[in-house]
Amino acid sequence: MENIQEGTDKTAARLSDQISRVADALEKQNSLRRRLLTGLIFGVGTAIGASVIATLIIIGAARLLAPIGIDFLSELREARGVLETQIESQTPQQ
Incomplete structure (x- = not known):
């Protein structure tokens, strides 16, 4: 017991x-x-992961479309230049 x-x-x-x-x-x-x-940590990881995936998709699409004459990366560069010009013109100068 x-x-x-x-x-x-x-x-x-x-x-x-x-x-x-x-x-x-x-x-x-x-x-x-x-x-x-x-x-x-999860938020930052998600943002970084989404950025990497989007970058890979854009680069892959650019390489696939370049041989058939579609170069959308140059158009993106032009759009970025226009956007930068707009931002600079609207930013107050000291």
């Missing part, structure tokens, strides 16, 4: 220890600072 009681006490102690560990982990996971940092 003592062996059964002793085994039950050990099991209860291990269970209590595991519950404490889970509670500590949940407390860390639910902290505002950790959630903000995680959100920031």
Whole structure:
């Protein structure tokens, strides 16, 4: 009978220890600072990933379309130049 009681006490102690560990982990996971940092990291990672994918698609499309005479990268460069000129003309000069 003592062996059964002793085994039950050990099991209860291990269970209590595991519950404490889970509670500590949940407390860390639910902290505002950790959630903000995680959100920031995921946001920056998503932006960088989307930029890389878009760049690869644009470069791939340019290389596929260049042999048939469609050079849209030069048009994008011209549009960028026009946009830069517009921004410079609207920016107050000191």
